[in-house]
Amino acid sequence: MSSHLLFDNPKAMECNAFEAMETLTDHFSIPKSYAINTLTLMNVSPQTLFCYWELTPAFFETTEASKDTLTLLLKTTNEVALQKIKLNTLIGSYYFEEVTSSTPFFCEVLYYNQQGEPISLLTSNLIKTPSDRINTQEEESRIWMKKEEGWREIIRSSIPSLSIQKSSKSLVDETTLFRKWEVNTLSSFENLKDKQ
Amino acid sequence: MKGFWSLILHSHLPFVKHPDYDYFLEEHWLFEAISECYIPLLLNLERLEHEGFDFRLTFSLTPSLCEMLKDEHLMEKYTQHILNRLELCDKEIQRTKNDPNVSKVAFFYKVRFEKIYDYFENVVHRDILQRYRMLLERGKIDIITCAATHGFLPHLATNPKAVEVQIAIGVQSHERTFGQKPQGIWLPECAYFEGLDEVLERHEIKYTILDSHGLVFATPPPKLGIFAPVYSKNNVAFFGRDNDSSKQVWSSKEGYPGDVNYRDFYRDIGYDLDFEYISPYISPDGTRVFTGLKYHKITGDSNYKEVYDPQAARGKTALHAENFHFNRVQQLSHLETLMERPPLIVSPYDAELFGHWWFEGPDFLYELFKMVEIHKEIKPILPMEYLAQYPKNQVVTPNPSSWGDKGFYEVWLNTQNDWIYRHLHSMADRMEKLAKTNFEITDTTRTRVLNQMLKELLLAQSSDWAFLMTTGTAMEYSVQRTKEHISNFNKLSSQLEEGVKFEFLETLETKNSLFDFVDFRIYA
Structure with missing residues (x-):
C-alpha cells in the first residue's frame, strides 16, 4: 500500500484489517477499539514501516481538529517530515514504503489549526530500521578490512545465496562496488595523509 | 580436521489442545510430528549411540511443544x-x-x-522428553529453550515487559522440564531486534542463532563472517546460519528431499x-x-507416480549424506585458508523437516553422523563446546533480522495479519497494569483469573497464528485462535470487576492449560 494510492483513495485508510476480519466466520467477538489514544510504529523491513493509531472520540472532541485536517507524518529524529498522509478516520493503520534502512523514525498524528500551524495529537515510539547492507561506516573496520585480504572472500562465502530482496548476483555486484569504494576511499585517505 | 559443524534442530508446534472434541484436526499436527519426526529422530540417535558412533547436535524444544508432550x-x-x-x-x-x-x-x-x-x-x-533428557545428561546433545509461546519478539517489543515475560517463562519452563538452566535460546523465527541481548543476558542466556545477515550486516561487520560466532556488547554469543548447508536440505527443488526416490x-x-x-x-x-x-515416490514433476520403495530410498540417504559431507569438507577446506582458526559451519533447520516433510530425513542424519565420524574431517560440536574452546570473539552489534522470507519481519506483519497487533499490545499493557495493582492480593479466585489471563495473552502472542495467516494454510483456525485468546482475555478482565463465572474459568483452565507454574505477578 503506497501513499500515492491512499491519496487517491482515502477510504483505504479505514481500518481495512477489521473489515478483513469480519469476512470470516466469527465465533469470538473482539473489540474494534480499546478507547485509548495510541500511535504505534513497527518495523516491517529496511524499506517498510507499519503504524496503527486510535484517537478516542472524547479526546478528539476536546481539540479543534476536524477529520479532514488530520494528518500522519513520518519523521526522522531531526524532525524532518519525510512522508505526509491525510487521514479521515480516528482508528486505522498505514504502511510507510520506501523508507531508508538503518535510520531512526517516529511518526505523529496532528492537525493544522486555522492559522495553519501544526498541533500534535499523538507521537509514536521511536524505532530504527534494520540494515540491508554490509556496514562500512566504522573507521575501525576500514582499517582491518584493508589489512585482511581474505575478509572479502569470507563475507562472499557468508552470503552467496542470501535472499533479502536481492539475487546472489546483485550481492556479488554490491561486494564488487564496495571493493571499488573501499579502494577509492582508502587511497584518498592515504593521499590526504601524504599531503599532511 | 578441516573445521567444525554445528547442527541445530528447532522443534516447535503451537499449543493446540481441544479436550471438548474426541477428534480435532489441528491436534494431528502434533501426532504426525511425533510419529514422523520426534520418535524417528530419537530412534536414529539411540541407534548411533548403540553402534558406538559419536554425535553432537543441539535441539531447541520449545516450551509450548514440551507442554503438549507432557x-x-x-x-x-x-x-x-x-x-x-x-x-x-x-x-x-x-x-x-x-x-x-x-x-x-x-x-x-x-x-x-x-x-x-x-x-x-x-x-x-x-514421556518422549525423558529420552531427550537422557541424551542431554550424556553430553551428546544440548537442549536450548525458546520464548514461552514462540512470540515474535520484535513485534511484541512496544511493551518491553511482553518480551521479558516470553523469555522468563521460556527459561522457567526449560528448567522445570530438563532440570537445568538453558545455556542457549532459539529466538522465535530467529527474529532479533536491537536491545534483545540485554534481556537474554538478564536471564543468563549464553548464546543464540541468527540468519546470516544478522551477522554480516552487523556493526562493525564480522571479521570471520558467519564462520565464527560474535558477541554482542551484552556478552551474548551469536552464531550465524550457513546458507549453503541450509539450502541443500531445505530446498524442495534443489535440495535432497526432492530426489525422485524419496516418498x-x-x-x-x-x-x-x-x-x-x-x-x-x-x-x-x-x-x-x-x-x-x-505409497508413492516423488518419481518426477508430473502426476504420474511410481510405487515407493523404502529400501531404495534408504540407499539414497547414504548417498546424500556422502554428498553433504563432501560439500562441507570442500567449504571448510576453502575457508580454513582464509581464517586464523578452524572455521565453524552452523546448520539450523526446523526439526519437523526431518521426517515429516522429508520422510527419510532422520535416516539421512544417521548416515551423516556415521560418515562424519568415519572420515574425521569435520568435527561436530555444540555451540557451548565451541565457545569453551574459542572464548575470544569479535564484539559487534547484530543486525535486526529473521530467517523468514526476505529476511526481516514482513511474514509476521503484513495486510493479512496486521490487525492482531493493536490487540496484543493493548493486552500486554493491561496485563502489566493489572499485575501491578493486584500484586499483593491473596484472593485465590482473583489469582486464578489473572493467571489464566496471562496464559491467554501468551497464547495469543504465538507467532504461528500470524505466520499461518500469511501463508493461507489453516487461515481460519489461526484467525479464530487469535480471536479466541483475545476474547477470553477480555472476558476474564471484565469478570474481575463484574464477578467470576466459574464454569467459564474452569473450561479455560482445562483447555488452555499450559504452564501450570505461572504467576501473573511476573508481569509487574
Whole structure:
C-alpha cells in the first residue's frame, strides 16, 4: 500500500484489517477499539514501516481538529517530515514504503489549526530500521578490512545465496562496488595523509 | 580436521489442545510430528549411540511443544491415534495383498507404526522428553529453550515487559522440564531486534542463532563472517546460519528431499482411497486428511507416480549424506585458508523437516553422523563446546533480522495479519497494569483469573497464528485462535470487576492449560 494510492483513495485508510476480519466466520467477538489514544510504529523491513493509531472520540472532541485536517507524518529524529498522509478516520493503520534502512523514525498524528500551524495529537515510539547492507561506516573496520585480504572472500562465502530482496548476483555486484569504494576511499585517505 | 559443524534442530508446534472434541484436526499436527519426526529422530540417535558412533547436535524444544508432550490428555489421544493407524495398516495389508509392490509398503508401515507404538508405550512410557533428557545428561546433545509461546519478539517489543515475560517463562519452563538452566535460546523465527541481548543476558542466556545477515550486516561487520560466532556488547554469543548447508536440505527443488526416490508427501491414501473404506481413518466430519500411509515416490514433476520403495530410498540417504559431507569438507577446506582458526559451519533447520516433510530425513542424519565420524574431517560440536574452546570473539552489534522470507519481519506483519497487533499490545499493557495493582492480593479466585489471563495473552502472542495467516494454510483456525485468546482475555478482565463465572474459568483452565507454574505477578 503506497501513499500515492491512499491519496487517491482515502477510504483505504479505514481500518481495512477489521473489515478483513469480519469476512470470516466469527465465533469470538473482539473489540474494534480499546478507547485509548495510541500511535504505534513497527518495523516491517529496511524499506517498510507499519503504524496503527486510535484517537478516542472524547479526546478528539476536546481539540479543534476536524477529520479532514488530520494528518500522519513520518519523521526522522531531526524532525524532518519525510512522508505526509491525510487521514479521515480516528482508528486505522498505514504502511510507510520506501523508507531508508538503518535510520531512526517516529511518526505523529496532528492537525493544522486555522492559522495553519501544526498541533500534535499523538507521537509514536521511536524505532530504527534494520540494515540491508554490509556496514562500512566504522573507521575501525576500514582499517582491518584493508589489512585482511581474505575478509572479502569470507563475507562472499557468508552470503552467496542470501535472499533479502536481492539475487546472489546483485550481492556479488554490491561486494564488487564496495571493493571499488573501499579502494577509492582508502587511497584518498592515504593521499590526504601524504599531503599532511 | 578441516573445521567444525554445528547442527541445530528447532522443534516447535503451537499449543493446540481441544479436550471438548474426541477428534480435532489441528491436534494431528502434533501426532504426525511425533510419529514422523520426534520418535524417528530419537530412534536414529539411540541407534548411533548403540553402534558406538559419536554425535553432537543441539535441539531447541520449545516450551509450548514440551507442554503438549507432557499433557496426559494429548498423549492419550496420541495412543488412540497410533492404534487407529495400526488398524488401518492391517486393513491395507489385506487390501493390497494381490499387488506385491504396494503390499510391501503397507507391511513397511505396519512394522514402522508397531515400532513407534512400542517405543511410545513401553520404552518411554508416554514421556518422549525423558529420552531427550537422557541424551542431554550424556553430553551428546544440548537442549536450548525458546520464548514461552514462540512470540515474535520484535513485534511484541512496544511493551518491553511482553518480551521479558516470553523469555522468563521460556527459561522457567526449560528448567522445570530438563532440570537445568538453558545455556542457549532459539529466538522465535530467529527474529532479533536491537536491545534483545540485554534481556537474554538478564536471564543468563549464553548464546543464540541468527540468519546470516544478522551477522554480516552487523556493526562493525564480522571479521570471520558467519564462520565464527560474535558477541554482542551484552556478552551474548551469536552464531550465524550457513546458507549453503541450509539450502541443500531445505530446498524442495534443489535440495535432497526432492530426489525422485524419496516418498511423495502429497499422495496419501486419506485422499486416494474410496470414501467408505477410508472414512474411519479421516476426520469424522468427512474431511479427507493425511493418514501417514503414502505409497508413492516423488518419481518426477508430473502426476504420474511410481510405487515407493523404502529400501531404495534408504540407499539414497547414504548417498546424500556422502554428498553433504563432501560439500562441507570442500567449504571448510576453502575457508580454513582464509581464517586464523578452524572455521565453524552452523546448520539450523526446523526439526519437523526431518521426517515429516522429508520422510527419510532422520535416516539421512544417521548416515551423516556415521560418515562424519568415519572420515574425521569435520568435527561436530555444540555451540557451548565451541565457545569453551574459542572464548575470544569479535564484539559487534547484530543486525535486526529473521530467517523468514526476505529476511526481516514482513511474514509476521503484513495486510493479512496486521490487525492482531493493536490487540496484543493493548493486552500486554493491561496485563502489566493489572499485575501491578493486584500484586499483593491473596484472593485465590482473583489469582486464578489473572493467571489464566496471562496464559491467554501468551497464547495469543504465538507467532504461528500470524505466520499461518500469511501463508493461507489453516487461515481460519489461526484467525479464530487469535480471536479466541483475545476474547477470553477480555472476558476474564471484565469478570474481575463484574464477578467470576466459574464454569467459564474452569473450561479455560482445562483447555488452555499450559504452564501450570505461572504467576501473573511476573508481569509487574
